[in-house]
Amino acid sequence: MFKILDRTEEIVAVALLAGTVIAVLMGAIGRSIGYPVPAGPEIAQLLLIWTCMLGADLMIRSGEHIRISALSDALPPSGRRVLHSLCVICMLGFLAYCGWLGWKLAMSNWAREMGASGLSYGWVTLAFPVGCALMILSLLRRIVGHGLLYAIEPETRDGEQLL
Amino acid sequence: MISFLLLCLALGFMVIGMPVAFAIGVASLVYFLLPTTFMPDATAVQRIIASSQSFPLLAVPLFILVGHLMNGSGITPRMMTLASTVAGWMRGGLAQVSLLLSALMGGISGSAVADAAMQSRILGGPMIKEGYSKGFTAALLSVGGLITATIPPSLGLILYGFLGEVSIGRLFIAGIVPGVMLTIALMIATAWIAKRRDYKPVHDRLPTFREVIAAVKASFWAILFPVWLIVGIRFGIFTPSEAGAFAVAYALVVGMLIYRELSLAAVIDALLMSVRDIGMIMFIILLSGAFGYVITFERVPQTLAELTLGLFSSKVALLFTISAFLLFFGMLVEATVIVMLLTPILVPVITAAGIDPVHFGLIMMTLVTFGGMTPPVGVSMFTVCGILNCSYKDYTVELLPLAAAVLTVVAIMICFPDIVMFLPNLMMGGH
Amino acid sequence: ETKFALSTSQNSTDPLAMAMEAAAARIEDRTKGEIDVTVYPSSQLGSDNDVLEQIRNGAAIAVLVDAGRLAPFKKELGILSAPYLVDDWTQYAAITKSEPYKAWVEELAASSGLRLLNYNWFQGTRQMFSKNPVTKPEDLKGVRVRTIDAPGWLATVNAMGATAVPMAWSEVYSALQLGALDGAEAQLTGAYGIKLHEVTGNLAFTNHVQLVTGLTTSEEWFKSLSPEHQSILVEELERAGNEASAATVAKGKEVLDEMKAGGMVVNDVNPEDFKALTAGVYAELGLEEARAALQPAIDAAKP
Ligand code: NA
Numbered sequence: 001m002f003k004i005l006d007r008t009e010e011i012v013a014v015a016l017l018a019g020t021v022i023a024v025l026m027g028a029i030g031r032s033i034g035y036p037v038p039a040g041p042e043i044a045q046l047l048l049i050w051t052c053m054l055g056a057d058l059m060i061r062s063g064e065h066i067r068i069s070a071l072s073d074a075l076p077p078s079g080r081r082v083l084h085s086l087c088v089i090c091m092l093g094f095l096a097y098c099g100w101l102g103w104k105l106a107m108s109n110w111a112r113e114m115g116a117s118g119l120s121y122g123w124v125t126l127a128f129p130v131g132c133a134l135m136i137l138s139l140l141r142r143i144v145g146h147g148l149l150y151a152i153e154p155e156t157r158d159g160e161q162l163l
Numbered sequence: 164m165i166s167f168l169l170l171c172l173a174l175g176f177m178v179i180g181m182p183v184a185f186a187i188g189v190a191s192l193v194y195f196l197l198p199t200t201f202m203p204d205a206t207a208v209q210r211i212i213a214s215s216q217s218f219p220l221l222a223v224p225l226f227i228l229v230g231h232l233m234n235g236s237g238i239t240p241r242m243m244t245l246a247s248t249v250a251g252w253m254r255g256g257l258a259q260v261s262l263l264l265s266a267l268m269g270g271i272s273g274s275a276v277a278d279a280a281m282q283s284r285i286l287g288g289p290m291i292k293e294g295y296s297k298g299f300t301a302a303l304l305s306v307g308g309l310i311t312a313t314i315p316p317s318l319g320l321i322l323y324g325f326l327g328e329v330s331i332g333r334l335f336i337a338g339i340v341p342g343v344m345l346t347i348a349l350m351i352a353t354a355w356i357a358k359r360r361d362y363k364p365v366h367d368r369l370p371t372f373r374e375v376i377a378a379v380k381a382s383f384w385a386i387l388f389p390v391w392l393i394v395g396i397r398f399g400i401f402t403p404s405e406a407g408a409f410a411v412a413y414a415l416v417v418g419m420l421i422y423r424e425l426s427l428a429a430v431i432d433a434l435l436m437s438v439r440d441i442g443m444i445m446f447i448i449l450l451s452g453a454f455g456y457v458i459t460f461e462r463v464p465q466t467l468a469e470l471t472l473g474l475f476s477s478k479v480a481l482l483f484t485i486s487a488f489l490l491f492f493g494m495l496v497e498a499t500v501i502v503m504l505l506t507p508i509l510v511p512v513i514t515a516a517g518i519d520p521v522h523f524g525l526i527m528m529t530l531v532t533f534g535g536m537t538p539p540v541g542v543s544m545f546t547v548c549g550i551l552n553c554s555y556k557d558y559t560v561e562l563l564p565l566a567a568a569v570l571t572v573v574a575i576m577i578c579f580p581d582i583v584m585f586l587p588n589l590m591m592g593g594h
Numbered sequence: 595e596t597k598f599a600l601s602t603s604q605n606s607t608d609p610l611a612m613a614m615e616a617a618a619a620r621i622e623d624r625t626k627g628e629i630d631v632t633v634y635p636s637s638q639l640g641s642d643n644d645v646l647e648q649i650r651n652g653a654a655i656a657v658l659v660d661a662g663r664l665a666p667f668k669k670e671l672g673i674l675s676a677p678y679l680v681d682d683w684t685q686y687a688a689i690t691k692s693e694p695y696k697a698w699v700e701e702l703a704a705s706s707g708l709r710l711l712n713y714n715w716f717q718g719t720r721q722m723f724s725k726n727p728v729t730k731p732e733d734l735k736g737v738r739v740r741t742i743d744a745p746g747w748l749a750t751v752n753a754m755g756a757t758a759v760p761m762a763w764s765e766v767y768s769a770l771q772l773g774a775l776d777g778a779e780a781q782l783t784g785a786y787g788i789k790l791h792e793v794t795g796n797l798a799f800t801n802h803v804q805l806v807t808g809l810t811t812s813e814e815w816f817k818s819l820s821p822e823h824q825s826i827l828v829e830e831l832e833r834a835g836n837e838a839s840a841a842t843v844a845k846g847k848e849v850l851d852e853m854k855a856g857g858m859v860v861n862d863v864n865p866e867d868f869k870a871l872t873a874g875v876y877a878e879l880g881l882e883e884a885r886a887a888l889q890p891a892i893d894a895a896k897p
């Protein structure tokens with residue numbers, strides 16, 4: 001079940017990035033041959049935020065977001081557990097609250113237009129709450145699957161010695 | 164004051180090991196939750212979303228993708244052969260090769276972090292095996308990215324030009340000479356270190372003319388790329404912010420049709436790896452959007468600028484002071500964040516003082532990009548040290564002589580503006 | 595004490611931002627500091643659309659926008675930035691006094707929570723800057739002209755015979771210089787701000803849109819103020835709009851002379867030729883009824 005979800009997310013993310021490139025290319029080529037595609041840049045930006053949010057979720061899923069692990073690495077497992085709990089609680093709170101605000105923002109401002117394309121800006125805004133929801137799910141899955149100690153770091157990292 | 168406390172809070176979250184993006188995001192959200200803030204909380208989310216909606220910013224994911232495509236398209240190994248042929252005979256051969264490779268890749272890649280990551284994967288292992296200290300290897304590969312980021316195309320200059328309303332075309336052309344100067348300065352510093360430590364050359368003799376020609380021929384299409392890029396921008400085929408998409412197309416054409424090394428599976432692989440990198444880097448940029456809003460709202464840069472500007476009558480003194488401030492700030496805060504925050508504030512200040520914003524742009528971008536290579540907070544440093552398993556302490560110690568070389572180049576750029584401005588004035592006319 | 599912010603996309607030296615600063619001082623003075631006003635120029639709080647979104651969420655901000663930005667919430671208001679609505683910007687005063695306009699403003703407040711406080715901030719008349727001389731509509735054929743990325747503006751520029759290209763304002767100079775664009779439509783002061791004359795060389799007074807703008811704030815916040823504070827805000831911001839408009843007109847004349855001295859050629863055109871072409875834009879945007887409703891007020895304002 002999760003496997004299908006994960007695979008789908010990857011395929012969608014790759015398609016979105018490919019779409020971003022094509023939209024920018026079409027915009028530039030269209031303009032230089034005299035048939036501008038006014039919606040090109042907007043579509044590219046719309047696809048970009050969805051790419052970013054899905055990409056950010058993929059990184060949560062593998063615990064690879066950039067972080068400074070120096071302090072937690074210097075601590076015994078009990079200390080690390082405390083720090084990681086603090087981080088995970090803050091992250092979950094942030095994602096839940098901001099995701100909810102983003103949802104409200106998208107719904108209440110559906111009338112706002114993106115510009116040339118006339119599409120609703122809500123499609124842009126919606127990427128954020130959807131991304132937050134996916135990240136909450138991924139973070140919970142990591143806590144369950146890898147334990148608190150490896151919830152926000154990759155399990156394959158072999159003993160980095162840092163500052 | 165409140166912004167200073169928030170900055171401390173963000174740094175505090177980073178120290179306890181929260182992912183950098185979230186540390187910035189959570190600290191910014193705290194500002195909106197304070198009872199004294201009259202902006203609704205939803206503004207934080209809106210700023211996060213809005214920071215993704217800028218056209219020039221599209222260059223960031225596009226050039227990340229170019230970086231991943233190049234590895235599979237056969238461009239990187241050919242550039243590597245060329246660099247190794249030309250610089251391999253020098254003392255500290257592998258280190259010199261890596262610097263030359265940064266300069267060559269600079270014409271295609273726009274990101275210091277992408278270059279440092281790619282080189283750490285390719286050259287990191289071999290250098291450590293050859294007896295280079297881990298700290299030196301990491302510091303050199305990380306700082307080499309600065310060359311890539313200065314030679315056009317450059318993500319940082321695109322952002323600066325966008326935010327400061329400065330011609331990106333002129334900025335690009337102005338980046339060529341400083342990029343070459345950085346390469347030379349870092350090669351001199353490396354030669355000095357290699358001599359003291361007796362780091363060996365790769366080849367025991369100078370390359371023959373025939374070998375150089377063969378290597379140039381093999382990498383012809385890759386070397387041609389920057390030329391093509393400048394021509395495309397110069398003749399209005401695409402704008403500088405669209406150049407990334409053309410770079411992707413070019414890498415695909417060269418890799419699939421000319422070198423025939425790039426398979427469809429490899430393209431999809433590159434896309435997937437890029438999505439992950441974009442998710443990491445762009446998520447930091449997005450969440451920094453909320454932080455930037457706080458700093459703007461509290462009018463921090465204005466206050467700082469007013470304090471600084473009243474004190475100076477000489478351009479050089481002003482530039483040195485702003486540079487010191489940028490260097491300090493750059494060490495603490497992610498480069499993109501600084502560019503986002505300070506460009507709109509500093510460009511009017513320096514323009515009023517009679518300094519060309521193109522000249523200042525090169526100085527600013529060199530310093531803040533370099534800030535990403537220094538402790539305590541630096542994406543390049545995190546990336547390279549992560550890949551090479553290097554301690555931040557060793558990295559920092561070995562960074563010092565290289566930092567001296569970089570800062571010397573910046574000082575020369577400040578004292579002799581014509582070194583930077585000569586080429587853009589020649590090619591695009593005085594402005 | 596309530597905090598209140600004024601936001602504009604213009605920079606701090608623009609007459610509009612300077613008039614805002616003056617209004618801020620007068621409001622603080624008259625309310626004895628009970629309303630603390632800060633001006634945020636250069637889109638520091640976000641793009642105009644972003645700030646509108648913040649206002650709809652209840653933020654105590656007023657943002658200076660053209661009616662096109664309000665059109666998604668109240669379609670009829672879009673007519674205020676439609677092409678050739680009036681001959682001269684001073685005729686907008688008659689429109690904003692008319693009953694249909696007042697009704698639209700109230701409907702906007704009720705349906706979207708946006709309170710349009712005034713509509714008297716004149717930013718200039720949009721004119722055609724191009725690389726090749728334009729003397730008649732045919733000269734615009736195939737000419738790529740930068741405009742604002744909103745349906746109304748794209749429709750107007752296309753109807754005039756050009757090929758409309760939306761692009762960020764900050765990219766326009768280099769796009770023209772390098773040949774990615776062939777022209778741009780803009781008001782004189784805005785054009786001078788990015789030295790448009792250096793990269794175009796030709797100007798035609800097509801007068802296609804009178805760029806009048808207005809301050810929009812949060813209805814919820816505005817209603818929370820005492821009636822006395824409400825009237826102070828309305829009076830002072832209206833006065834600031836008049837001051838800003840007068841200063842913009844004066845500055846427009848000044849910069850036109852500077853641009854001419856800089857070598858820019860002004861070509862003779864008959865705006866009526868272009869006006870005829872843009873008649874269909876009203877139907878395209880669904881503004882024909884709105885135009886009919888305003889027509890009596892517009893006719894009455896004509897000299
Ligand atoms: Na580069």
Ligand code: NA
Pocket residue numbers: 493494495496533534535536537538539540541
């Ligand atoms: Na740093």
